[in-house]
Amino acid sequence: MECGFGFGPLMGRAAHLGRERMDARMSQYDVTPTQNHTLFYLQSHGGQAPQCEIMEYLRVKPSTANGILDRMEEKKLVSRSVSGSDARRRLITITEKGIRLSALCARCVQEGEAVMLRGFTPKETETLHALLCRVIQNLEEDRNL
Secondary structure (H helix, E strand, O other), X not given: OOOOOOHHHHXXXXXXXXXXXXXXXXXXXXXXXXXXXXXXXXXXXXXXXXXHHHHHHHOOOHHHHHHHHHHHHHOOOEEEEEOOOOOOOEEEEEOXXXXXXXXXXXXXXXXXXXXXXXXXXXXXXXXXXXXXXXXXXXXXXXXOO
């Protein structure tokens, strides 16, 4: 199939469509992609993390992180507390509701990935993954020049 795009626009189009289809799946749960990323981060870090780590993971400013976490707290997906060792540090903890939502979102991600990889052999999937990781590594290295 000839898409008529150069490599950069082709990757951009695939990323755009992937996000669009993933967002459509997630929209039924009233969760933004950034909120989902935050839930994923918390789940993969034992259910809690300092706010500054979440901010670094999301690559956002403190004010943006506060806004994201404010909305998540309003939805009862996370709770905030003061770190015992340093009153200036905020500890973010995923709630039971956040855990349940995270599981639903993980299922959406699996469904979305299955659509993206439909018709691929396991070897093709492995090769695509390795090649995309290499593209990312090259771009990260270029960023650091």
